[in-house]
Amino acid sequence: MDIISRINRMKEISKEARGKGKKIGFVPTMGFLHEGHLSLFRRARELSDITIASIFVNPAQFGPAEDFDKYPRDLARDVDLTVAEGVDYLFTPAVEEVYPEGYFTYVEVKRLSDTMCGRSRPGHFRGVTTIVLKLFNIVLPSFAILGQKDAQQAIIIKKMVKDLNMNVEIVVAPTVRHEDGLAMSSRNYYLSMEERKAATILYRSLIEAQRLINDGEKDAEAIEIGMRKLIEDEPLARIDYISITDTAQLEHLSKISGEVLIALAVFIGNTRLIDNIIVNA
Ligand code: PAF
Secondary structure, three states, X not given: OEEEOOHHHHHHHHHHHHHOOOOEEEEEEOOOOOHHHHHHHHHHHHHOOEEEEEEOOOHHHOOOOOOXXXXXXXXXXXXXXXXXXXXXXXXXXXXXHHOOOOOOOOOOOOOOOOOOHHHHOOOHHHHHHXXXXXXXXXXXXXXXXXXXXXXXXXXXXXXXXXXXOOOOEEEEEOOOEOOOOOEOOHHHHHOOHHHHHHOOHHXXXXXXXXXXXXXXXXXXXXXXXXHHHHHHOOOOEEEEEEEEEEOOOOOEOOEOOOEEEEEEEEEEOOEEEEEEEEEEO
């Protein structure tokens, strides 16, 4: 595997590969890799001739009071994991090259970026879409593989790709979970042992929602109340939001029908975790 840190070099490699008719599968990440990321690398390998992963902790998607500085980083370990997964190139650009002085251009998917996580993290998705667009322009992927755990992010990126007529197919891969149901996330690293136990409340509340729907509940508010009750019983948990929407426009639903996205963000101590399921009602 080659590690590429300069933008021009990455562009040369991807341009040459695409020129030879090769399909590039791309997995953008912020590093501190876990099994969830590795499953995305495997999917990229299945779909493409060349697999490129990026590691870039993107300052543009962190708010001023958020965890950019303390976001966990371990490049040496990440390199070992990407090599073991058969990734061909690891792209690790420097912040100064991605956002040099005088950098002024941002891309934003309106409306979809303002709800759910976007409401609690103003500017977050503008940072995500900007970096993802830049990375796509550099890496020239045929496929980009994203995780279902970040459901809103995947929906927003798909919308950007459609609205801007971009030539990349977005593939969303299932959430990978620990045995007790907690979705894998680099931020789980922040949790104390006690918090780690409490964090299972996110998935447990989603299972409760699924159970209510299976039992015939159609009223979204009743489902939200059921989830809320369960989470509020967990002393270390504080709900940021629970949302029940369709899976394309993220429109709030009052009656459950068709494909429904049930998503939530919960603070466990100081750590904000997200999770979701899609239910076919
Ligand atoms: O999901 C992530 O890790 C990030 O938001 C992404 C897509 C790599 C953009 O920085």
